[in-house]
Amino acid sequence: MRPFRIAVPQADIDDLHRRLDATRWPDEVPGTGWDRGVPLSYLRELARYWRTGFDWRAAEARLNRYPQYVTGIDGSTVHFLHVRSPEPDALPLIVTHGWPGSVAEFLRVIGPLTDPRRHGGRPEDAFHLVVPSLPGYGFSGRIRDAGWDVRRVAKAWAELMERLGYTRYLAQGGDWGMPVSLELGLAAPERVAGVHVNMFAAFPPADASLADLDARDRSRLEFAAHFEQDGAGWRKIQSTRPQTLAYALTDSPAGQLAWITEKFREWSAAKEFPEEAIDRDTLLTNVSVYWFTATAGSSAQLYYESNHLDADFLRTWGGPWPLSAPVGVAVFPADAVRPVRHFAEAALPTLTHWTECERGGHFAALEQPELLVSDVRAFARALR
Numbered sequence: 001m002r003p004f005r006i007a008v009p010q011a012d013i014d015d016l017h018r019r020l021d022a023t024r025w026p027d028e029v030p031g032t033g034w035d036r037g038v039p040l041s042y043l044r045e046l047a048r049y050w051r052t053g054f055d056w057r058a059a060e061a062r063l064n065r066y067p068q069y070v071t072g073i074d075g076s077t078v079h080f081l082h083v084r085s086p087e088p089d090a091l092p093l094i095v096t097h098g099w100p101g102s103v104a105e106f107l108r109v110i111g112p113l114t115d116p117r118r119h120g121g122r123p124e125d126a127f128h129l130v131v132p133s134l135p136g137y138g139f140s141g142r143i144r145d146a147g148w149d150v151r152r153v154a155k156a157w158a159e160l161m162e163r164l165g166y167t168r169y170l171a172q173g174g175d176w177g178m179p180v181s182l183e184l185g186l187a188a189p190e191r192v193a194g195v196h197v198n199m200f201a202a203f204p205p206a207d208a209s210l211a212d213l214d215a216r217d218r219s220r221l222e223f224a225a226h227f228e229q230d231g232a233g234w235r236k237i238q239s240t241r242p243q244t245l246a247y248a249l250t251d252s253p254a255g256q257l258a259w260i261t262e263k264f265r266e267w268s269a270a271k272e273f274p275e276e277a278i279d280r281d282t283l284l285t286n287v288s289v290y291w292f293t294a295t296a297g298s299s300a301q302l303y304y305e306s307n308h309l310d311a312d313f314l315r316t317w318g319g320p321w322p323l324s325a326p327v328g329v330a331v332f333p334a335d336a337v338r339p340v341r342h343f344a345e346a347a348l349p350t351l352t353h354w355t356e357c358e359r360g361g362h363f364a365a366l367e368q369p370e371l372l373v374s375d376v377r378a379f380a381r382a383l384r
Helices: 010-021 040-052 056-063 103-114 150-163 177-187 215-230 233-240 242-251 253-266 280-293 296-307 311-317 341-347 369-381
Strands: 002-004 068-073 076-083 091-096 127-132 169-173 192-197 327-331 351-356
Touching (some): 010 253, 040 253, 056 103, 068 150, 076 103, 076 150, 091 150, 091 177, 091 369, 103 127, 103 280, 127 150, 150 296, 169 177, 177 192, 233 242, 233 253, 233 296, 242 253, 242 296, 253 280, 280 296, 341 351, 351 369
Parallel strands (some): 169 192, 327 351
Antiparallel strands (some): 002 068, 068 076, 076 127
């Protein structure tokens, strides 16, 4: 394991600025708002701010406040933050992001999770925190071979935690971090004491009766059907033709900006603009991580690999998950995935903790860090 510090060359920042200045903008159908994608006027203004107002060096410094390392696992480089708590009895916790996220998602929760005494919490709720970048994402760099699906990532996380000397720990995640964390519970059942997720895709069992669902649950099923019809385009492209998409996103910062910004708006609690839920500098920090590391294409490969898994795994992913560890689920009402508890209980036989949060969306650590921290603490108390 080697210490790592983020240091984007100035030449790369200058190149970003040059490309933004030279953007060739498309036209748009007037009066369509966000219905057909990110509006031209909004993206031009956001790109202008990225060029003239956003300070990457300040964002870089915020990330570099925390100890970071890289190590080789299974032929790929893994970058991770490792923040040990000052509390000697802290419980290790590995937190996994998804797409279009990065380790930058978790900057607002690192302090409260590792040092609750300084953040209005109880010292007995402290965690030693490990926050890796998924292989092919961000500072983990590009993947070197095929086959990096969620199972392989989970096995890499088990190896990472073993190298760090953690023999008993919790796993937490949303988006891709959800199946990775659950798979980690299967890969290292003797070490994973519990799995907490802030997103869970619960499919109705074949014999499910929908007549008994209340109005909220029926609404969630209707939302899921609409989302699959209208909001799943990104997944279908990245699951089938990630390489073709990679050329556009790796060459055009405006393209990369639009591809990610759309999801921060659609999957968050924002009503009109993403910064209603997630501030602009935080959004651009995340976009910049993808841009400067040129990992738009390699990050999309996780979709392709996980879309081409064997049938046995796909049946497991739909449930029931054969976990021995307790599972906790936090549901944020504006998330892109809104599970029905009855179906989740069938898919997760070891489900012991369920929280319906009052507000927030897909990017819980960014939108509602206090709610996420509180729920992780509550889930972990019975497992310490």
